[in-house]
Amino acid sequence: MTRTMRATRIGLLAGAALVLSAAGALAQGTYTIGISNTVQGNGWREEMICAMKAQALASGKVAKLNIAHRNTDAAGQSEDIRNLISAGVNAIVVNPADPSGINAALKEATDKGIVVIAVDQAVTEPSAYIISNNQEEYAYLGAKWLFQQMGGKGDVVYMRGAAGASADSDRDKGFKKALAEFPDVKVAQEVFTGWQQDQGKQQILDFIATGTPFNGIWTSGIDNVIVDALVESGATMVPVVGADNAGFVGQLNNVQGFTGAAVTNPGSIGAAGVKLAVDILDGKKPEQKVVLVEPQLWENATEEGKAKLKAAADPSLSPEWPVSIMIPGWTDYTKEQIVACKGPGE
Amino acid sequence: MIRTLRRHAWVTGLIVLLVLLFVVTKLIQPGYGAADFVSLTRAVLPYAFAVAAQTVVVIAGGIDLSVASMMALTSVTAAVMMAGTSEEYALLVVPFVLLLGFGLGALNGILIVVSRVPDIVVTLATLFMLQGAALLVLNAPGGGAAEWLKALVIGPVPIPFLPDAVDAYLPRALLLLVICLAVVWIPLKRSRIGLSLYAIGSSELAAFRSGVPVARTKILAYALSGLFGAMGGLSLTMSTGIGAPIPGPYLLASVAAVVLGGVTLGGGRGGLLGPIVAVFVLRLVRTDLTLLAVDPNVTTIIEGVIMVIVVMLGAFLAMREKRS
Numbered sequence: 001m002t003r004t005m006r007a008t009r010i011g012l013l014a015g016a017a018l019v020l021s022a023a024g025a026l027a028q029g030t031y032t033i034g035i036s037n038t039v040q041g042n043g044w045r046e047e048m049i050c051a052m053k054a055q056a057l058a059s060g061k062v063a064k065l066n067i068a069h070r071n072t073d074a075a076g077q078s079e080d081i082r083n084l085i086s087a088g089v090n091a092i093v094v095n096p097a098d099p100s101g102i103n104a105a106l107k108e109a110t111d112k113g114i115v116v117i118a119v120d121q122a123v124t125e126p127s128a129y130i131i132s133n134n135q136e137e138y139a140y141l142g143a144k145w146l147f148q149q150m151g152g153k154g155d156v157v158y159m160r161g162a163a164g165a166s167a168d169s170d171r172d173k174g175f176k177k178a179l180a181e182f183p184d185v186k187v188a189q190e191v192f193t194g195w196q197q198d199q200g201k202q203q204i205l206d207f208i209a210t211g212t213p214f215n216g217i218w219t220s221g222i223d224n225v226i227v228d229a230l231v232e233s234g235a236t237m238v239p240v241v242g243a244d245n246a247g248f249v250g251q252l253n254n255v256q257g258f259t260g261a262a263v264t265n266p267g268s269i270g271a272a273g274v275k276l277a278v279d280i281l282d283g284k285k286p287e288q289k290v291v292l293v294e295p296q297l298w299e300n301a302t303e304e305g306k307a308k309l310k311a312a313a314d315p316s317l318s319p320e321w322p323v324s325i326m327i328p329g330w331t332d333y334t335k336e337q338i339v340a341c342k343g344p345g346e
Numbered sequence: 347m348i349r350t351l352r353r354h355a356w357v358t359g360l361i362v363l364l365v366l367l368f369v370v371t372k373l374i375q376p377g378y379g380a381a382d383f384v385s386l387t388r389a390v391l392p393y394a395f396a397v398a399a400q401t402v403v404v405i406a407g408g409i410d411l412s413v414a415s416m417m418a419l420t421s422v423t424a425a426v427m428m429a430g431t432s433e434e435y436a437l438l439v440v441p442f443v444l445l446l447g448f449g450l451g452a453l454n455g456i457l458i459v460v461s462r463v464p465d466i467v468v469t470l471a472t473l474f475m476l477q478g479a480a481l482l483v484l485n486a487p488g489g490g491a492a493e494w495l496k497a498l499v500i501g502p503v504p505i506p507f508l509p510d511a512v513d514a515y516l517p518r519a520l521l522l523l524v525i526c527l528a529v530v531w532i533p534l535k536r537s538r539i540g541l542s543l544y545a546i547g548s549s550e551l552a553a554f555r556s557g558v559p560v561a562r563t564k565i566l567a568y569a570l571s572g573l574f575g576a577m578g579g580l581s582l583t584m585s586t587g588i589g590a591p592i593p594g595p596y597l598l599a600s601v602a603a604v605v606l607g608g609v610t611l612g613g614g615r616g617g618l619l620g621p622i623v624a625v626f627v628l629r630l631v632r633t634d635l636t637l638l639a640v641d642p643n644v645t646t647i648i649e650g651v652i653m654v655i656v657v658m659l660g661a662f663l664a665m666r667e668k669r670s
Binding site: 040072073 | 377385
């Protein structure tokens with residue numbers, strides 16, 4: 001028994017010492033900001049994290065970021081948030097797994113005087129600030145353009161995001177709003193891609209294999225693989241709406257005979273959350289608790305749209321990263337800083 | 347005293363490890379205190395029930411891959427039934443959901459016994475079935491939970507005549523966990539059925555020849571697993587106030603904690619205390635990694651490495667003990 005104790009103690013202390021020394025020295029600034037995210041390995045979310053790091057570094061006011069970033073559910077995110085509270089952070093920027101499932105943990109944080117900001121998706125906890133892309137408008141803008149391209153009639157494939165995510169339900173509202181304006185447009189197929197590239201591609205290939213005719217595809221941001229699937233399977237090119245992911249924007253510029261539109265949905269919204277957190281910690285509170293960033297639509301059907309797309313394209317970015325890596329007024333970093341993906345003290 | 351410690355060497359070692367981890371945590375974050383311990387137990391709760399569900403089956407020589415799906419299904423069922431209803435109605439929902447878990451678990455056992463298909467295959471099939479059923483009940487996270495249920499896991503237990511500083515360290519979530527597990531496990535372990543569980547786990551044939559009702563015991567093991575799974579599902583609904591149909595990371599976590607807790611995967615050996623302490627160890631490691639702000643892409647690697655080291659060390663010491 002004593003042997004077990006001694007051995008585990010030595011091992012443990014050695015491990016702890018290693019981790020402590022690896023944590024390293026800290027940079028300038030005074031605030032510690034905690035970040036909680038529950039989707040790992042997704043291009044959009046990775047850009048969000050990099051934007052948060054870059055903004056924290058560029059602000060010069062953040063000493064350290066404490067990032068809890070893993071694939072988990074609302075209960076796991078509550079655990080992460082409570083760990084961040086234990087870590088004594090000044091603010092928590094969270095991309096919520098569920099609009100209400102983490103309220104209890106968020107309330108505990110704000111009760112302790114921690115500034116809580118939900119980015120990308122809303123939460124129902126009233127003490128939290130929310131800064132989000134306007135998801136309803138995102139879907140409405142893209143869907144309306146798509147239905148116009150389809151001549152106001154025909155069958156559309158509706159490729160949604162993740163079931164239950166508030167960004168997905170908000171987008172569904174916008175999509176349905178556009179659908180109501182075009183009574184002759186029918187939804188041929190509705191699927192949840194879970195915002196996973198491989199899953200989305202499999203789903204569209206399965207659908208093409210059924211031979212059901214369709215006249216347009218609306219995607220919730222899993223877009224470039226859909227165009228790939230259309231090209232590879234030799235199916236008729238139909239208009240596709242996606243997000244401003246670098247890969248998709250490249251396709252809009254380069255794929256022959258392909259019409260489509262990219263709706264901006266900047267992952268850099270994460271940086272806006274960090275900026276808002278720093279502002280509030282500095283004593284500059286915003287007038288409203290909810291800030292929405294409005295999307296833009298870039299299409300390749302008109303010359304004007306093509307020019308916008310050309311200007312936006314950035315082949316140096318990872319194809320899954322949104323090209324709108326900055327939001328005017330909300331981000332202070334340079335492109336080099338976000339691509340480097342280094343936070344304060346790294 | 348020494349003899350009991352020796353007999354439960356693994357569990358004692360784990361408890362020592364846990365205490366050491368608390369010391370490390372306090373060193374990393376000097377402010378770590380009662381409120382943080384309460385948070386830890388709330389995080390532990392769903393994992394602890396998942397690992398209890400897995401432990402019962404593993405002791406009986408099986409494995410249950412449907413644990414996480416069972417939790418998802420029972421969680422959404424509870425959340426849907428409680429949405430917009432009165433506080434009293436939840437008093438009916440809780441036993442119903444527990445019964446549902448028990449019944450579905452028993453179904454797992456019956457399928458295994460009757461079809462003679464290996465446990466891992468049958469429970470893999472039920473994993474998908476229960477997951478589908480959960481999505482049928484609720485296609486997206488939602489529903490609700492009674493306020494009194496949510497309050498069951500919030501904060502410490504107020505004990506009269508004790509200073510606040512002391513009873514702050516007794517979280518309600520921990521009390522709930524201990525009561526729920528003890529009510530099922532202690533009478534079971536002391537009964538003939540408990541002995542049968544270990545017997546069929548050690549050797550099904552020997553147990554059968556000694557007159558142990560193998561089929562009945564196995565079905566009961568899976569039914570209890572379902573019951574613990576339902577408790578886990580309820581604990582998820584309690585802590586989030588909603589039900590989520592997509593299973594969380596509880597299946598692999600439950601197997602990990604079972605192994606770390608000193609339960610032999612082949613069956614017949616181990617208890618419930620070890621795996622539960624192991625859950626605390628694993629959650630506290632996660633807390634420490636967050637406190638240290640370790641690169642999130644590295645955390646899972648560290649968690650895995652720690653687990654392998656502890657298990658290997660344990661096996662090594664056990665081997666040396668045998669030889670000497």
